[in-house]
Amino acid sequence: MSEALDKMVGYRCIACGWEASADGLVTTCEECGANLDAVYDHEAIRASWSRENLAADPDPSLWRWLPLLPVRNGPGRRSLRVGGTPLVELNHIAGEFGLKRLLVKDDTRLPSGSLKDRASEVAIQHAAEHDRQMLIAASTGNAAASLAALSSWHGVRAVILAPASAPPAKLVQILQHGATLVPIDGSYDEAFDLSVQLAERTGGYTRSTGINPVLAEGKKTVALEIAEQLAWQVPDAVFVPVGDGCIMAGVYKGFADLLALGWIEKLPRLIAVQAEGSCAVVNALESGGEIRPVSAATVADSISVDFPRDGEKALRAVRVSSGFGVRVSDEEILAAQHDLASRTGVFAEPAASAAWAGLKKAAASGQLTEVESAAVLATGSGLKDIEAAQREIQLPQAVAPEVSAVEKAIQTGRRA
Ligand SMILES: *Cc1c(COP(=O)(O)O)cnc(C)c1O
Numbered sequence: 144m145s146e147a148l149d150k151m152v153g154y155r156c157i158a159c160g161w162e163a164s165a166d167g168l169v170t171t172c173e174e175c176g177a178n179l180d181a182v183y184d185h186e187a188i189r190a191s192w193s194r195e196n197l198a199a200d201p202d203p204s205l206w207r208w209l210p211l212l213p214v215r216n217g218p219g220r221r222s223l224r225v226g227g228t229p230l231v232e233l234n235h236i237a238g239e240f241g242l243k244r245l246l247v248k249d250d251t252r253l254p255s256g257s258l259k260d261r262a263s264e265v266a267i268q269h270a271a272e273h274d275r276q277m278l279i280a281a282s283t284g285n286a287a288a289s290l291a292a293l294s295s296w297h298g299v300r301a302v303i304l305a306p307a308s309a310p311p312a313k314l315v316q317i318l319q320h321g322a323t324l325v326p327i328d329g330s331y332d333e334a335f336d337l338s339v340q341l342a343e344r345t346g347g348y349t350r351s352t353g354i355n356p357v358l359a360e361g362k363k364t365v366a367l368e369i370a371e372q373l374a375w376q377v378p379d380a381v382f383v384p385v386g387d388g389c390i391m392a393g394v395y396k397g398f399a400d401l402l403a404l405g406w407i408e409k410l411p412r413l414i415a416v417q418a419e420g421s422c423a424v425v426n427a428l429e430s431g432g433e434i435r436p437v438s439a440a441t442v443a444d445s446i447s448v449d450f451p452r453d454g455e456k457a458l459r460a461v462r463v464s465s466g467f468g469v470r471v472s473d474e475e476i477l478a479a480q481h482d483l484a485s486r487t488g489v490f491a492e493p494a495a496s497a498a499w500a501g502l503k504k505a506a507a508s509g510q511l512t513e514v515e516s517a518a519v520l521a522t523g524s525g526l527k528d529i530e531a532a533q534r535e536i537q538l539p540q541a542v543a544p545e546v547s548a549v550e551k552a553i554q555t556g557r558r559a
């Protein structure tokens with residue numbers, strides 16, 4: 144075994160502490176069924192790897208974090224570059240929210256246009272190291288589009304089960320990248336259960352959220368990057384859109400790993416933003432109780448989830464970091480999408496815009512009193528769901544091809 148995986152202790156159940164070795168493929172706890180964390184020997188990592196080593200690594204992709212990932216090797220021949228996305232400074236807007244510093248982590252720029260690429264990239268490598276040639280995913284769209292895109296470069300087979308109601312752009316993306324798409328006449332939750340059964344029957348590798356702890360490890364690289372980009376001074380708060388809760392789980396895990404290494408001094412407060420029509424995690428945060436399924440309905444398809452598959456990890460992330468939950472309406476999400484796009488250059492899909500809506504709402508309701516700096520995750524591109532984006536926009540009337548008509552249109556035209 145190479146050095147990299149030597150420093151991984153294995154997997155541990157978040158509920159009962161059951162442990163599994165790093166050598167095998169794991170899903171959930173064999174004792175209690177809860178989800179697993181990847182556990183590292185931070186002492187050993189610190190002894191052989193430093194922030195200076197990292198700074199000297201010219202690779203901008205997420206593979207610069209290999210000692211903190213559950214695989215032995217990176218993919219070797221670099222190509223699609225997953226990771227290394229910009230952390231955009233919004234100095235011109237920060238004051239509006241009473242903040243000194245406001246940042247957007249722009250993961251709309253990842254190869255398939257969403258943060259899911261971070262998980263897919265690590266999962267494909269993990270599957271290869273366990274001799275799995277076929278990867279199976281249930282997805283509302285982005286995880287599948289991501290798996291399809293990255294699989295095409297890595298040369299592995301991707302089988303996708305997606306609700307037939309997923310936005311067309313995401314389904315087209317899956318097919319363009321040559322994956323096998325099976326649209327399911329049912330909900331995401333039904334597609335999810337089918338993906339687990341299919342993986343068991345075929346020996347495929349499951350790239351479905353929650354039950355594969357490797358995915359949160361890939362997603363955590365977004366937090367690792369934010370910390371490095373801010374010279375290890377993490378923001379006071381990070382706004383995260385939450386569906387299944389895997390991104391939230393990963394963001395927490397990334398900062399927690401860095402804290403354990405002694406590379407950062409505190410955890411940011413992690414703010415879970417959900418759509419009002421899909422808010423099982425925020426409900427549980429407010430009631431202090433367990434996660435109860437909801438009947439999800441929201442314009443933000445990527446966070447439309449009845450039963451969050453990484454809900455317990457998301458709750459832990461918010462509670463341990465002294466964060467909180469925010470619910471936003473579909474109207475607020477669509478208004479936030481336009482607000483973000485028209486003032487920052489970042490065009491985010493509704494699920495991603497929910498985080499921006501959450502920032503606006505938290506600031507307006509006085510919840511940011513001890514927060515001076517905040518980062519908002521832009522998790523997916525607005526181009527993925529043009530139909531939703533058009534609801535807030537009126538396409539202007541065509542005018543005659545004469546300069547006077549154009550001038551008149553400019554004078555009367557509002558910024559849509
Ligand atoms: C998947 C996704 C989310 C939510 O992530 P979870 O891990 O399901 O909580 C948010 N935004 C976008 C764009 C996504 O694709």
Ligand SMILES: [Zn+2]
Binds near residue numbers: 157159172174175
């Ligand atoms: Zn357990």
